[in-house]
Amino acid sequence: MAATMIPGATDRRIDALLALLCDNAMIVISGAKIAREIGVTRTTVWRWIEKLRDLGVQVKGHPRTGYHIEQTADVLVPRLLRKRLHQGPFGKRIHHFFKTDSTNTVAMHLGEQGEPHGTVVVAEEQTAGRGRAGHTWYSEKSSGIYMTVLLRPPVSPQQAPLITLVAGLAVREAILEQTGLTPDLRWPNDLLFGHKKFCGILTEMHAEQDQILFVAVGIGINVNHQRIPAELQSIATSLRIETNRVHSRLEICARLLRHLETYYNRFVAEGADPIVSRFSEVSSYARGKRVRIATVSGTYLGTTDGLEPSGLLRVRRDDGRTLPVIAGTLSEAN
Numbered sequence: 001m002a003a004t005m006i007p008g009a010t011d012r013r014i015d016a017l018l019a020l021l022c023d024n025a026m027i028v029i030s031g032a033k034i035a036r037e038i039g040v041t042r043t044t045v046w047r048w049i050e051k052l053r054d055l056g057v058q059v060k061g062h063p064r065t066g067y068h069i070e071q072t073a074d075v076l077v078p079r080l081l082r083k084r085l086h087q088g089p090f091g092k093r094i095h096h097f098f099k100t101d102s103t104n105t106v107a108m109h110l111g112e113q114g115e116p117h118g119t120v121v122v123a124e125e126q127t128a129g130r131g132r133a134g135h136t137w138y139s140e141k142s143s144g145i146y147m148t149v150l151l152r153p154p155v156s157p158q159q160a161p162l163i164t165l166v167a168g169l170a171v172r173e174a175i176l177e178q179t180g181l182t183p184d185l186r187w188p189n190d191l192l193f194g195h196k197k198f199c200g201i202l203t204e205m206h207a208e209q210d211q212i213l214f215v216a217v218g219i220g221i222n223v224n225h226q227r228i229p230a231e232l233q234s235i236a237t238s239l240r241i242e243t244n245r246v247h248s249r250l251e252i253c254a255r256l257l258r259h260l261e262t263y264y265n266r267f268v269a270e271g272a273d274p275i276v277s278r279f280s281e282v283s284s285y286a287r288g289k290r291v292r293i294a295t296v297s298g299t300y301l302g303t304t305d306g307l308e309p310s311g312l313l314r315v316r317r318d319d320g321r322t323l324p325v326i327a328g329t330l331s332e333a334n
């Protein structure tokens with residue numbers, strides 16, 4: 001299937017321009033040569049370079065002398081991302097946006113249009129990033145990873161929630177590798193350092209009664225945010241704030257896609273068991289944690305009591321009943 005051009009997606013020639021500059025780092029390439037190689041006018045090259053500069057890419061030079069890149073670019077365009085990936089289906093097709101409303105919304109549309117398993121939608125900025133329970137996801141330009149992976153899993157719709165756990169495990173692994181710090185997993189979809197969240201996962205699905213048509217796994221990671229907006233400061237953090245250094249979003253994205261593919265393949269081949277037991281091992285929320293569960297019909301307190309084989313979290317409520325959490329938002333209770 002040829003890569004279709006999605007409205008609003010980054011022009012593939014900008015991708016080619018950036019790859020050309022990165023492949024020739026520190027070498028000055030004339031505007032005319034770039035224009036010839038990627039098939040646009042010199043004015044367009046200049047305009048696109050301005051656009052890249054606006055994203056923080058450090059391109060030195062001007063149309064008459066030529067351009068060169070001063071520092072490795074950290075823009076999640078297909079060519080730069082794909083060369084860090086293995087051969088598998090995850091990331092074989094990548095749709096990049098400088099700005100879009102929500103990568104999950106784009107991926108859901110693509111799913112309906114038959115886009116293949118493993119397709120990635122990624123944006124530098126989201127204007128309407130969505131979280132669970134109707135929340136918005138703060139999506140500052142070029143600072144975070146805003147990515148959705150489209151999957152077509154051969155499992156029943158009842159097993160779909162496990163894909164959120166699969167994604168959480170993959171993010172944990174990628175961040176541990178990247179930073180050396182071990183994130184905690186808050187069932188089902190948050191990754192934390194201490195009490196502060198730096199990653200959220202939103203899994204959406206299109207299914208018939210007994211068959212999943214596709215799943216969109218949306219992952220938002222606060223990577224290089226220097227500051228978190230005041231209203232979120234007590235509950236959110238970023239990798240940069242935690243580690244005091246800037247991280248390559250390209251590297252993190254690539255690590256994440258590789259781990260996601262591994263965990264996903266394991267889930268499809270072996271079922272829920274390895275996923276549920278791994279999650280139980282590494283999440284401090286799986287057992288013995290005092291929690292507050294907020295649901296539409298009210299809030300209750302309890303202590304977590306392990307995961308069910310289906311991946312649902314059991315909570316021993318203060319009223320004595322032990323029940324799985326079907327819907328609701330979990331937070332640690334003091």
Ligand code: BTN
Nearest residue numbers: 102104129130131132200218220
């Ligand atoms: C949550 O914690 O409530 C889930 C947040 C998920 C945010 C990501 S960012 C990429 C993708 N696109 C969206 O609109 N949402 C997800």
